[in-house]
Amino acid sequence: MTEKSNVEFSEREALFFHSTGRPGKIEIIASKPMATQRDLSLAYSPGVAVPVRAIAEDPATAYDYTAKGNLVAVISNGTAILGLGNLGALASKPVMEGKAVLFKRFADVDSIDLEIDTEDPQAFIDAVALLEPSFGGINLEDIKAPECFIIEQALKEKMNIPVMHDDQHGTAIICAAGLINALYLTGRDIKDIKIVVNGAGAAAIACTELIKAMGTPHDNVIMCDRSGVIYQGRTTGMDQWKSAHAAKTDTRTLEEALKGADVFIGLSAAGALSPHMVKDMAARPIIFAMANPDPEITPPDAKAVRPDAVVATGRSDYPNQVNNVLGFPFIFRGALDVRATAINEAMKIAAAQAIAELARQQVPEEVARAYGTSHSFGEDYIIPAPFDPRLMEVVPAAVAQAAMDSGVARIRIEDMDAYRQSLKARLNPTTSVLTLAYEGAKAHPKRVVFAEAEEEVVLRAAIQFRDGGYGIPVLVGRQDVYDRLRAMGVADPHSFEVHNSVNSPLVPRMVDLLYGRLHRRGYLRRDCERMVNRDRNIFGSLLLQLGEADAMITGVTRTYSQTMREVRRVIDPVAGRTPFGIHVLVGRSHTVFMADTTVNERPTASELADIAEGTAAVARRMGHDPRVAFLSFSTFGNPWGNWLENLREAVAILDQRGVDFEYEGEMAPDVALNPAVMKNYPFSRLSGPANVLVMPGLQSANLSAKLLRELGGDSVIGPMLVGLEKPVQVATMASTASELVTLAVLAAGGIAV
Numbered sequence: 001m002t003e004k005s006n007v008e009f010s011e012r013e014a015l016f017f018h019s020t021g022r023p024g025k026i027e028i029i030a031s032k033p034m035a036t037q038r039d040l041s042l043a044y045s046p047g048v049a050v051p052v053r054a055i056a057e058d059p060a061t062a063y064d065y066t067a068k069g070n071l072v073a074v075i076s077n078g079t080a081i082l083g084l085g086n087l088g089a090l091a092s093k094p095v096m097e098g099k100a101v102l103f104k105r106f107a108d109v110d111s112i113d114l115e116i117d118t119e120d121p122q123a124f125i126d127a128v129a130l131l132e133p134s135f136g137g138i139n140l141e142d143i144k145a146p147e148c149f150i151i152e153q154a155l156k157e158k159m160n161i162p163v164m165h166d167d168q169h170g171t172a173i174i175c176a177a178g179l180i181n182a183l184y185l186t187g188r189d190i191k192d193i194k195i196v197v198n199g200a201g202a203a204a205i206a207c208t209e210l211i212k213a214m215g216t217p218h219d220n221v222i223m224c225d226r227s228g229v230i231y232q233g234r235t236t237g238m239d240q241w242k243s244a245h246a247a248k249t250d251t252r253t254l255e256e257a258l259k260g261a262d263v264f265i266g267l268s269a270a271g272a273l274s275p276h277m278v279k280d281m282a283a284r285p286i287i288f289a290m291a292n293p294d295p296e297i298t299p300p301d302a303k304a305v306r307p308d309a310v311v312a313t314g315r316s317d318y319p320n321q322v323n324n325v326l327g328f329p330f331i332f333r334g335a336l337d338v339r340a341t342a343i344n345e346a347m348k349i350a351a352a353q354a355i356a357e358l359a360r361q362q363v364p365e366e367v368a369r370a371y372g373t374s375h376s377f378g379e380d381y382i383i384p385a386p387f388d389p390r391l392m393e394v395v396p397a398a399v400a401q402a403a404m405d406s407g408v409a410r411i412r413i414e415d416m417d418a419y420r421q422s423l424k425a426r427l428n429p430t431t432s433v434l435t436l437a438y439e440g441a442k443a444h445p446k447r448v449v450f451a452e453a454e455e456e457v458v459l460r461a462a463i464q465f466r467d468g469g470y471g472i473p474v475l476v477g478r479q480d481v482y483d484r485l486r487a488m489g490v491a492d493p494h495s496f497e498v499h500n501s502v503n504s505p506l507v508p509r510m511v512d513l514l515y516g517r518l519h520r521r522g523y524l525r526r527d528c529e530r531m532v533n534r535d536r537n538i539f540g541s542l543l544l545q546l547g548e549a550d551a552m553i554t555g556v557t558r559t560y561s562q563t564m565r566e567v568r569r570v571i572d573p574v575a576g577r578t579p580f581g582i583h584v585l586v587g588r589s590h591t592v593f594m595a596d597t598t599v600n601e602r603p604t605a606s607e608l609a610d611i612a613e614g615t616a617a618v619a620r621r622m623g624h625d626p627r628v629a630f631l632s633f634s635t636f637g638n639p640w641g642n643w644l645e646n647l648r649e650a651v652a653i654l655d656q657r658g659v660d661f662e663y664e665g666e667m668a669p670d671v672a673l674n675p676a677v678m679k680n681y682p683f684s685r686l687s688g689p690a691n692v693l694v695m696p697g698l699q700s701a702n703l704s705a706k707l708l709r710e711l712g713g714d715s716v717i718g719p720m721l722v723g724l725e726k727p728v729q730v731a732t733m734a735s736t737a738s739e740l741v742t743l744a745v746l747a748a749g750g751i752a753v
């Protein structure tokens with residue numbers, strides 16, 4: 001990446017991200033069981049013949065019997081890939097896969113990318129029009145102007161499902177939302193402003209049309225392309241769409257047009273706006289530099305010449321991201337949910353207003369925490385962040401309502417409140433909490449010790465951690481760590497902070513500190529010297545104790561118990577608490593916290609109660625209402641056996657403590673997790689399936705966690721270590737770099753404490 005922002009990554013990392021594991025970013029998984037012959041007979045021949053006949057008889061039932069109703073195709077020919085230009089259909093695939101996963105991540109819309117290898121609009125139209133049976137909606141992407149206008153118009157006429165060219169209308173909706181708020185902040189009326197739009201392509205034309213529809217007079221807008229101002233009478237490089245916006249003006253260059261302008265809208269190319277052009281804009285200028293991946297001007301460059309400017313870009317790493325990612329997932333969510341036949345103007349305006357209003361409301365605490373204080377409505381926050389969880393509640397609802405009101409909905413939503421709740425439930429809160437934890441780490445970067453920096457996986461994690469802007473890695477390793485970093489493609493290895501006991505000036509203080517702790521446990525000073533010099537976990541933990549770092553991550557080179565023993569020589573549990581481990585199993589729409597999976601071999605009743613409370617607190621921090629089940633082979637005493645007493649006593653201890661979450665036990669896993677089985681126990685105090693599983697002992701807990709990690713379909717976070725007085729995370733020897741980064745972020749961000 002070329003210019004400075006608070007997120008950087010290397011080309012190497014971007015390619016590694018895309019190639020590692022399964023190449024690319026998407027896979028398809030079955031939504032029905034496919035385990036038995038019977039499943040297969042139902043899923044395919046002969047069972048599949050039944051829905052085939054039903055759909056043939058009544059096409060609307062395709063929404064009931066197939067994935068059509070939740071499936072959007074992201075389709076491109078690669079003629080305007082971001083701001084990178086016409087690089088062809090194949091090269092556009094990473095972007096289209098990216099859009100497809102954003103649909104899923106933000107709005108639970110299933111999506112697949114289709115790259116169509118033609119620049120002939122008619123061939124493109126013919127190919128796409130035939131796809132109507134497969135999809136609930138079509139998102140056209142990165143198709144250059146003017147062909148995109150012809151293509152979109154033709155497909156809207158031919159197809160009876162929503163077709164939206166995202167670069168036009170997705171962008172226009174978000175730009176309009178941001179502009180509404182920027183005008184409000186700077187005390188302007190949309191009818192009086194003077195706007196210069198740079199770019200006359202898909203995005204620029206659509207934004208201009210929407211802004212004019214919202215009230216800015218035609219004569220107040222000057223549009224420029226690569227040849228300069230599009231003025232009335234210009235003949236070169238024109239087409240009918242540009243002509244419609246030709247201005248009556250004597251200005252001929254962007255620089256001339258910008259003199260005294262209130263607003264700059266850039267949808268052109270990187271660096272197209274130079275600082276000196278910004279100088280002569282009106283007071284409190286509004287600058288939306290939306291070219292991707294690099295804007296027309298960076299916010300620091302704009303602010304350097306015009307500190308009074310309100311600046312937005314298309315990127316996530318500067319304040320005010322005006323990017324269509326804020327719109328398209330939620331707009332299609334609303335359109336699909338009412339089986340809309342189109343996305344019309346009313347739906348677009350409803351989306352823009354909903355997004356603008358959201359930014360003016362109080363930011364939810366978890367989002368504010370992630371961003372720091374600037375995220376209350378103001379010049380650095382005119383538009384919500386894409387992973388603000390409220391977008392999923394309000395934007396689809398506004399779009400669906402507008403679709404019903406404007407007559408393009410094929411079904412009605414009668415109970416909008418229930419619909420809003422169902423939207424919320426579609427997203428697993430863990431995903432947004434993790435995203436927010438990552439954002440929080442960026443907003444409040446901490447120093448994290450990577451104690452085993454001679455391992456490649458650890459170095460890779462440390463590089464990711466630093467390059468991602470999540471904090472400052474403090475590496476413990478020998479001098480050759482620098483050579484290793486260089487060999488891994490890091491150009492400036494000496495910018496990493498490396499601590500080595502051989503030459504660290506901290507060693508004498510460390511020895512004093514360790515000897516102070518251990519002399520009455522039979523250790524001599526020279527034992528402590530040896531430990532500080534030789535044991536990286538002891539050395540790393542002492543860095544924490546001396547205040548040289550905020551958190552530590554280790555565990556890749558030694559067994560869990562050995563690592564814990566070493567860490568515990570230096571770091572105590574929080575007074576009165578039992579340290580323990582949590583594995584978090586993250587499924588598509590559920591999360592389960594399992595504890596203690598790493599530390600206490602046979603917890604006592606009061607330790608089990610502590611583990612329940614501690615895990616419930618972590619579950620809450622990750623966005624869940626805890627429902628705790630004490631697991632056993634036995635359910636409410638049946639069958640009776642040894643060891644049940646402990647569990648019963650733990651439940652009684654929680655009764656006495658009067659905790660503020662649901663808990664019940666003892667019970668078998670199927671009773672805890674399966675509502676149908678749970679029905680056999682109507683007296684159970686759990687109001688739904690458990691999401692915190694307190695395991696009876698380490699044997700069953702650790703085995704279950706490891707089996708689930710190796711065999712399960714869910715992704716597993718952890719083990720997270722909680723209950724030590726300093727945040728230390730002990731990973732497993734099989735951890736990947738990205739798992740280590742997640743643990744480092746959770747430790748530094750105060751979620752795993």
Ligand SMILES: NC(=O)C1=CN([C@@H]2O[C@H](COP(=O)(O)OP(=O)(O)OC[C@H]3O[C@@H](n4cnc5c(N)ncnc54)[C@H](OP(=O)(O)O)[C@@H]3O)[C@@H](O)[C@H]2O)C=CC1
Pocket residue numbers: 079080081082083084142143144145166167168171198199200201202203204224225226227237266267268269270272290291292293313314322323324325
């Ligand atoms: N933030 C966001 O959400 C979005 C951002 N964009 C960004 O907007 C830009 C345009 O995308 P899109 O409309 O799809 O592409 P198009 O290819 O349809 O249009 C590109 C337009 O930009 C003009 N242009 C290119 N370079 C310059 C320059 N140096 N000065 C003035 N005009 C220039 C072209 O002029 P000419 O007509 O003379 O060739 C053309 O009119 C891209 O950078 C894209 O990433 C797009 C969609 C969403």
Ligand SMILES: CC(=O)C(=O)O
Pocket residue numbers: 081082083142166167291292314323324325
């Ligand atoms: C964001 C987007 O769609 C683009 O830059 O093309």
Ligand SMILES: [Mg+2]
Pocket residue numbers: 082141142166167
């Ligand atoms: Mg695009």
